[in-house]
Amino acid sequence: MKKKLQSFIMMTFATLIMSIGTYFFKFTNNFTFGGITGLAVLVAKTGVISAADFSFIANMLLLVVGALILGKKFVAKTAYCSILLSVTLSLLERIYPMTKPFTDQPMLEVMFAIALPSLGSAILFNIGASSGGTDIIAMIMKKYTSFNIGRALLLTDVAITIAGFFIFDMKTGLYSCFGLAIRSFLIDNFIESLNLSKYFNVVCSRPDPICDFIVHELHRGATVCDAQGAFSGSKKYIIFTALNRQQAVKLRNYIKEEDPAAFILISNTSEIIGKGFHSI
Incomplete structure (x- = not known):
């Protein structure tokens, strides 16, 4: 309704x-x-x-x-x-x-x-x-x-x-x-x-706090993949998620405070097919 x-x-x-x-x-x-x-x-x-x-x-x-x-x-x-x-x-x-x-x-x-x-x-x-x-x-x-x-x-x-x-x-x-x-x-x-949304690739060492913020504060989903740093060889994680513009600002600010060492890639996308997003 x-x-x-x-x-x-x-x-x-x-x-x-x-x-x-x-x-x-x-x-x-x-x-x-x-x-x-x-x-x-x-x-x-x-x-x-x-x-x-x-x-x-x-x-x-x-x-x-x-x-x-x-x-x-x-x-x-x-x-x-x-x-x-x-x-x-x-x-x-x-x-x-x-x-x-x-x-x-x-x-x-x-x-x-x-x-x-x-x-x-x-x-x-x-x-x-x-x-x-x-x-x-x-x-x-x-x-x-x-x-x-x-x-x-x-x-x-x-x-x-x-x-x-x-x-x-x-x-x-x-x-x-x-x-x-x-x-x-x-x-x-x-x-x-x-339909403009933000697609995040977050490379970090501690994915749990970021994922908790995405799920419980922003009420969105995320996918975590194992990775390895090419230069250092250390274990890393990549978090994938898609957010609207307001949520993207909140996540960006949170990561900057919570994990300043995290590497963030943010790109614009206007066509997302999946639960919680409108497909055009």
């Missing part, structure tokens, strides 16, 4: 971040990168419907199509985020209507239009969730064609982004292309940062 509550809070937080970045920075500048919200910008140009309302209708229709084609299991994982995103965009449009961008700096605006939705998407991907939209189109394409999800997403996003050159002007189209190019890199970097 605790894990489900944490997942629910993270999904809500990530979706709200996406909504803020999309409404306040993407819609007002007519940036067309990023799936359904990018398509909504194009449709809004016709004046028939607003970008927020089109996003709501399109996402609801895609959810229905996804349920019919991909099954109820798919909807269970996607419906909440997709509905929350759509409803939030519509509410923001009515509560805080915007007729122009916040600033007269397009580059500053495009950076926020990229960064906020990318962070939200990274959090969702990291916990196995999705905001729907073109993700649904991509998964349907994968089911009936030879495209994988990555290629299908790229295909739909590129088509929508290129259309911005014809609907708007060259400057807006170029900013949209820039956003599309940077967005995927940011998502990958955000995911890596969210």
Whole structure:
């Protein structure tokens, strides 16, 4: 129950971040990168419907199509985020209507239009969730064609982004292309940062105090191997363990005080498969 509550809070937080970045920075500048919200910008140009309302209708229709084609299991994982995103965009449009961008700096605006939705998407991907939209189109394409999800997403996003050159002007189209190019890199970097952990190799003569601290104070596991010093020939031990960033600081400080002669190698890792760690 605790894990489900944490997942629910993270999904809500990530979706709200996406909504803020999309409404306040993407819609007002007519940036067309990023799936359904990018398509909504194009449709809004016709004046028939607003970008927020089109996003709501399109996402609801895609959810229905996804349920019919991909099954109820798919909807269970996607419906909440997709509905929350759509409803939030519509509410923001009515509560805080915007007729122009916040600033007269397009580059500053495009950076926020990229960064906020990318962070939200990274959090969702990291916990196995999705905001729907073109993700649904991509998964349907994968089911009936030879495209994988990555290629299908790229295909739909590129088509929508290129259309911005014809609907708007060259400057807006170029900013949209820039956003599309940077967005995927940011998502990958955000995911890596969210999962960043520290891998320890500790070479020491007395492993017991260090292992006790890891197990009882940090509540983590460790592996101890016998070793021998190449220069001195004396018996040594190597302790292997993986910790989050806060735990890594505590262990490093403890070893410095408890065994100043210990040799410590600390490296960054963002993909750990095993109990107690989230695998991406």
